[in-house]
Amino acid sequence: xxFLTTAIDYTNGxxxxxxxxxxxxxxxxxxxxxxxxxxxxxLTGVDQHGQKVQQTAxxxxxxxxxxxxxxxxxxxRLWTKLGxxxxxxxxxxxxxxxxxxxxxxxxxxxxxxxxxxxYKGHYSVRQEQFLTDRDRDATGNxxxxxxxxxxxxxxxxxxxxxxxxxxxxxxxxxxxxxILPAFRKTELLNAIDRNTGTDLCISRxxxxxxxxxxxxxxxxxxxxxxxxxxxxxxxxxxxxxDSSLPVFDDVWTDRPVHxxxxxxxxxxxxxxxxxxxxxxxxxxxxxxxLLVHGWWNIRGEKMSKxxxxxxDPDQLADTFGTEALRYYLVRDIHTGKDSDFDLDRLVMLxxxxxxxxxxxxxxxALNMSQRFTDGIISPGGPLTADDTNLQQSLIDTTAAYxxxxxxxxxxxxxxxxxxxxxxxxxxxxxxxxxELNKNLQSKDRLATVLHHLAESVAHCAVLLSPxxxxxxxxxxxxxxxxxxSKLKLDxxxxxxxxxxxxxxxxxxxxxxxxxxxxEET
RNA sequence: CGCGGGAUGGAGUAGUCAGGUAACUCGUCAGGCUCAUAACCUGAAGAUCGUAGGUUCAAAUCCUGCUCCCGCAACCA
Numbered sequence: 001x002x003f004l005t006t007a008i009d010y011t012n013g014x015x016x017x018x019x020x021x022x023x024x025x026x027x028x029x030x031x032x033x034x035x036x037x038x039x040x041x042x043l044t045g046v047d048q049h050g051q052k053v054q055q056t057a058x059x060x061x062x063x064x065x066x067x068x069x070x071x072x073x074x075x076x077r078l079w080t081k082l083g084x085x086x087x088x089x090x091x092x093x094x095x096x097x098x099x100x101x102x103x104x105x106x107x108x109x110x111x112x113x114x115x116x117x118x119y120k121g122h123y124s125v126r127q128e129q130f131l132t133d134r135d136r137d138a139t140g141n142x143x144x145x146x147x148x149x150x151x152x153x154x155x156x157x158x159x160x161x162x163x164x165x166x167x168x169x170x171x172x173x174x175x176x177x178x179i180l181p182a183f184r185k186t187e188l189l190n191a192i193d194r195n196t197g198t199d200l201c202i203s204r205x206x207x208x209x210x211x212x213x214x215x216x217x218x219x220x221x222x223x224x225x226x227x228x229x230x231x232x233x234x235x236x237x238x239x240x241x242d243s244s245l246p247v248f249d250d251v252w253t254d255r256p257v258h259x260x261x262x263x264x265x266x267x268x269x270x271x272x273x274x275x276x277x278x279x280x281x282x283x284x285x286x287x288x289x290l291l292v293h294g295w296w297n298i299r300g301e302k303m304s305k306x307x308x309x310x311x312d313p314d315q316l317a318d319t320f321g322t323e324a325l326r327y328y329l330v331r332d333i334h335t336g337k338d339s340d341f342d343l344d345r346l347v348m349l350x351x352x353x354x355x356x357x358x359x360x361x362x363x364x365a366l367n368m369s370q371r372f373t374d375g376i377i378s379p380g381g382p383l384t385a386d387d388t389n390l391q392q393s394l395i396d397t398t399a400a401y402x403x404x405x406x407x408x409x410x411x412x413x414x415x416x417x418x419x420x421x422x423x424x425x426x427x428x429x430x431x432x433x434x435e436l437n438k439n440l441q442s443k444d445r446l447a448t449v450l451h452h453l454a455e456s457v458a459h460c461a462v463l464l465s466p467x468x469x470x471x472x473x474x475x476x477x478x479x480x481x482x483x484x485s486k487l488k489l490d491x492x493x494x495x496x497x498x499x500x501x502x503x504x505x506x507x508x509x510x511x512x513x514x515x516x517x518x519e520e521t
Numbered sequence: 522c523g524c525g526g527g528a529u530g531g532a533g534u535a536g537u538c539a540g541g542u543a544a545c546u547c548g549u550c551a552g553g554c555u556c557a558u559a560a561c562c563u564g565a566a567g568a569u570c571g572u573a574g575g576u577u578c579a580a581a582u583c584c585u586g587c588u589c590c591c592g593c594a595a596c597c598a
Contacts, residue, residue: 010598050598119596130596156596182538187525191595194523201596225598262525267595294526295592334535338526338591345533348547356560364557371556415535415545429562434555508558 002033002040003256005233007264008047008090011071012056015078017296017341018261020313021329025293025410026259027084028330031466032405037488041251043236044079045090046072050225051204054211064211068093078314082322083469088246090232092213096242100235101228102216104280105202109217113160113279114202116218120153157203157215159227164275165196171274171284176255179270180291180408181336184262188270200272202227230273233258233288256288265292291408294338311341320513323468324350330410330467347513353414354471357421358460359510364428365453366478366506372437372446377454377501380447386427390452391494393423394459398492401463410467417463424456454479454503458496462487474509 006026009019023044030042048068057067072091079086090097108114122131122142131142131149142149169192172178172185179185203221204212212222231239237252238245260269269290277287298311316325328346331353333339369375397420404412428449436446458479465472465485476484480503481496 012598047598052598121596183526187593190524191593195595198595204596224596226596229598263593264598266524266593268598271595297591332533340533342533345547348533351558352546355558360558360560362557364561366557368556412535418546425561426563428556429554432554432556434557437556506557510558512558512560 001251001253002030002038003237003251003253004030004033004040004042005256005258006044007258007260008045008092008229008232009075010050010052011046011048011068011075012052013071015075015313017298017311017313017316017329019075020078020082020325021296021333022259022261022293023079023084024082024326024329025335025408027082027086028326028410028466029257029259029405029408030085031469035462035466035489036402037490041088041237041246042086043088043090043233044084044086045088045232045236046075046092047225047229047232048072048091048093049212049223049228051209051211054209057211065093078317081314081317082326088236090236092228092232094236096240096245097232097235098213099242100240101213101223101231103240104231104276105223106216108159108279111279113163114157115160116155116157118153118155119201120151122149123152123154154205156201156205157218157221158199159202159276159279161195161200161272161275162197164278165192165271167278168192168271168274171287174284176284176287178287178289179265180289184265184290184292184336188266191266192271195267195271200224200227200275226268226272227276230268230276233273252286255286257291258288259291259293262292262294265290292336294333294336296333296341297338298341316346320346320350323470323510324354324513327354327414327468331414332411334411335408347515350510351512353418353421354510355508355512357418357425358464359508361421361424361428361453362457362460362475362478363506363508365424365450365457366503368433368437369450369454369503370505372433373450375503375505377451377497377503378447378499379451380449381444383448386430387448387452390423390427390456393420394456394494397423398459398463398489402489405466413463414467417460420456421460424453428453451497455494455497458484459492462489462492462496471509478504478506478509480504 004026006022009015026042026044030040033040046068048064053068054064057064060067062070076089105114119130169189172189172192179188202224203215203218204224206220206222209222212225213228215221215223233256234248234252236245238248241248258269258273274287313325324346328349331349332342332345369377397416400416400419401413404410404416431449433446433449433453436442436449457475458481461472461475461479461484464475473485476482479497480501484496487496
């Protein structure tokens with residue numbers, strides 16, 4: 001089973017473009033793996049506990065329960081809108097999750113992995129947090145932004161993180177590929193070196209924070225949000241068996257992939273999570289891989305002069321359509337790196353690659369079949385070098401696409417696909433089916449050419465389906481090939497279209513986005 | 522010397538791990554085609570690959586110094 005997760009989003013506000021990116025990326029990867037024939041379990045959800053939620057709820061005069069219910073809806077509705085299809089949904093206030101966290105805490109407590117100790121430090125009442133030396137200003141004092149700072153002593157529970165750092169270092173330096181892309185590994189190893197000898201405080205006294213999971217062996221404390229949140233990756237697939245959840249061993253069969261942003265690799269996932277799993281007895285071969293993605297930077301004023309200032313993914317989907325947004329989010333960023341979010345580029349990439357190249361190819365190919373051969377696709381006469389070259393291009397493209405997608409490099413996969421689209425347009429230009437149609441003697445040749453184009457459209461529809469499921473369905477429908485959506489990658493061999501198959505009349509699948517129309521919205 | 526990433530034609534990026542003709546998209550200019558969503562195709566101009574050195578027959582790519590940009594720096598969800 002291919003088990004894939006995203007970070008669970010903190011329900012303290014509305015989803016932004018970065019949240020949307022991560023979920024779309026995960027959805028594309030999940031759909032791709034389904035296309036390869038693998039069994040997939042895709043888990044995503046929301047993180048609902050913690051101080052920030054408690055504070056914001058208080059500020060708005062509602063209970064934390066009501067507040068998270070409201071914000072959670074914003075996330076789940078957006079994923080539906082964007083076509084993000086997950087198998088499991090994690091909410092950390094779920095009783096099943098609470099039970100699992102508490103059972104893990106008890107387990108680790110029994111195994112002497114959790115202990116109680118007192119900590120003395122500078123505490124900011126206004127910010128409700130302990131301060132460290134890094135929070136001091138240039139003069140070595142705590143600035144006015146912290147309000148009243150007092151030195152207090154507090155008892156808390158600690159997880160023996162330090163007992164696992166030696167293992168973690170050797171594990172990361174070992175042969176198993178764990179951090180993707182690889183350049184992030186150095187950063188993590190450095191962080192571990194700095195961390196050596198420090199344990200992790202996993203409790204918060206209830207006087208300060210009530211919105212959390214109670215520590216099972218001490219009712220005066222709740223669980224630190226990160227310890228709570230990370231456990232969602234196992235609690236919602238039945239780590240603590242529950243009839244309403246999957247069977248854990250069926251889902252976590254080998255190495256899951258956690259998709260996370262670069263901001264939460266250190267320390268949460270790269271250190272805490274690996275240490276927790278290690279403490280729970282997970283072997284190296286079962287340790288997750290972290291797919292660490294970059295950020296979308298918003299390019300300030302330059303960004304939206306011509307199009308209006310929209311960064312809310314919900315609104316973007318309304319304005320440009322979910323397929324255009326999905327395409328842009330995985331097309332204009334190389335997985336792992338940062339990119340600038342730019343509406344002009346969204347429109348440009350959609351219009352160029354989807355409307356002009358792919359969409360127009362499909363439209364002209366199917367339209368010619370409709371007009372010249374009554375919508376019937378037949379193999380025609382003997383093949384020429386041009387035909388076999390096109391078939392070879394399709395084989396090469398599929399191979400390059402698979403290689404890129406296996407490495408989670410969606411943009412490269414799409415580049416491969418686009419190369420074949422260009423090849424097809426060039427082919428059409430050289431073969432000139434509109435000329436062939438004028439001469440009765442070349443009817444066989446015409447059929448062959450149109451067959452090659454239609455066959456290419458069918459292949460492209462399948463290859464595109466993880467990224468743009470909606471467009472794939474439309475293309476399949478225009479080809480009158482409902483079976484297309486059931487195909488796996490290995491089925492992609494020449495001959496998807498049956499002999500003398502009749503297609504439906506085409507309509508543009510990717511209508512151009514007109515900037516003028518956008519400006520009016 | 523805190524850590525990591527980045528600097529490549531007008532714009533945005535790939536290529537750097539495994540040195541060997543500088544690639545792609547947009548934009549610009551010129552042509553062609555007419556099946557198609559004013560789409561498609563062909564050609565051209567435009568880069569001494571941040572900077573100064575070094576290694577090499579050969580450096581965008583390896584090594585060293587420097588400059589500038591971005592993010593992070595761990596009870597701060």
